[in-house]
Amino acid sequence: MLDFSISPLLNPTSPDERAAAMEQLGFGTLFTDHMVTIRYTQGQGWHDAVLGPREPIALDPAAAVLHYAQEIFEGLKAYRLPDGAIASFRPQANAERFNQSATRLAMPHLPEELFVESIRRLVAADADWVPDADKGSLYLRPFMFASEAFLGVRPAREYIYCVIASPVGGYFKGGKSTVTLWVSHDHVRAVPGGTGAAKCGGNYAASLEPQAQGIAKGCDQVLFLDAVERKWVEELGGMNVMFVFTDGTIITPPLNGSILPGITRDSLRTVAAEAGYTVKEQPYSFEQWQDDAKSGRLKEAFACGTAAVITSIGEVRSTRGDFVIGNGDGGEVARLLREALVGIQLGTRPDPHGWMTTLA
Numbered sequence: 001m002l003d004f005s006i007s008p009l010l011n012p013t014s015p016d017e018r019a020a021a022m023e024q025l026g027f028g029t030l031f032t033d034h035m036v037t038i039r040y041t042q043g044q045g046w047h048d049a050v051l052g053p054r055e056p057i058a059l060d061p062a063a064a065v066l067h068y069a070q071e072i073f074e075g076l077k078a079y080r081l082p083d084g085a086i087a088s089f090r091p092q093a094n095a096e097r098f099n100q101s102a103t104r105l106a107m108p109h110l111p112e113e114l115f116v117e118s119i120r121r122l123v124a125a126d127a128d129w130v131p132d133a134d135k136g137s138l139y140l141r142p143f144m145f146a147s148e149a150f151l152g153v154r155p156a157r158e159y160i161y162c163v164i165a166s167p168v169g170g171y172f173k174g175g176k177s178t179v180t181l182w183v184s185h186d187h188v189r190a191v192p193g194g195t196g197a198a199k200c201g202g203n204y205a206a207s208l209e210p211q212a213q214g215i216a217k218g219c220d221q222v223l224f225l226d227a228v229e230r231k232w233v234e235e236l237g238g239m240n241v242m243f244v245f246t247d248g249t250i251i252t253p254p255l256n257g258s259i260l261p262g263i264t265r266d267s268l269r270t271v272a273a274e275a276g277y278t279v280k281e282q283p284y285s286f287e288q289w290q291d292d293a294k295s296g297r298l299k300e301a302f303a304c305g306t307a308a309v310i311t312s313i314g315e316v317r318s319t320r321g322d323f324v325i326g327n328g329d330g331g332e333v334a335r336l337l338r339e340a341l342v343g344i345q346l347g348t349r350p351d352p353h354g355w356m357t358t359l360a
């Protein structure tokens with residue numbers, strides 16, 4: 001394991017200032033005092049691991065990331081447990097996925113223990129920024145980008161890995177408990193053989209124009225269909241989807257290479273099966289979705305991901321018609337599964353799968 005050089009901020013945010021800043025938590029607008037940076041140079045490997053003050057990064061204008069978007073990231077949370085300890089949910093799974101993303105973007109792997117250690121170091125330095133469990137959590141954002149100054153097209157030879165942290169409340173603004181989705185029929189997020197299964201910034205860049213169109217239609221988020229037949233439900237710009245039927249079945253689209261393998265999705269498959277639901281990974285078409293919502297066979301639908309955990313889908317709009325799911329204001333299965341998962345994450349329910357890792 002690399003040695004970390006530790007240089008804490010000399011004048012950290014005062015407790016009063018921090019308490020005031022953490023009064024009204026949003027998502028991703030408030031940041032802690034510190035960051036982790038580790039550099040990679042081909043031939044030398046990972047070096048110069050630093051836990052230091054959070055500050056701007058100086059980059060050469062020719063840095064490859066600014067031109068060819070060689071960038072990947074992760075998102076996970078640190079929670080304050082009832083006994084005061086701070087823990088994270090399946091950080092090892094994020095470390096593994098980070099390296100799968102790295103492979104797809106032709107970037108170097110970061111040893112999994114170094115990924116987890118980097119989070120540990122940051123959380124230890126910024127422990128006071130982890131909100132109380134009833135207020136929120138500390139969102140951790142590890143990311144890596146090509147820093148080599150070079151305009152030719154090839155994998156860069158220098159990278160910077162960072163972790164920053166942001167105290168967060170709920171992900172979606174306002175008191176509304178459901179989201180309205182816009183189903184895009186003319187844009188796709190990812191294609192077979194593309195980068196859809198990698199957590200890279202480029203996928204998000206491609207989702208922003210359809211997202212803006214959805215917002216113009218009064219929707220909160222966009223749901224993307226498959227790129228080939230434009231028929232099969234894939235996922236949202238940043239969350240997976242699940243469908244709950246009256247017969248106790250839950251369907252989620254299979255990981256086909258263009259869907260991001262969500263850790264929330266994976267964990268919910270287990271939690272839902274334990275709660276007595278039959279969980280199937282099965283292709284589900286937009287047309288079938290429309291029919292099932294209208295016939296009432298579909299009871300609920302929800303989006304899932306680390307940031308918002310589970311968000312019920314109340315209404316769906318598209319150029320091919322609008323429909324409401326259930327009574328339009330969410331459902332009991334989403335609530336039950338959310339409580340089950342959040343209970344494990346906050347340490348108020350048993351953790352039979354050993355999903356929690358104590359960080360500090």
Ligand SMILES: *Cc1c(COP(=O)(O)O)cnc(C)c1O
Nearest residue numbers: 238239240260262263264305306
């Ligand atoms: C991160 C992400 C998800 C959710 O993954 P989790 O591990 O559950 O947070 C789903 N879809 C996309 C496109 C994502 O980037």
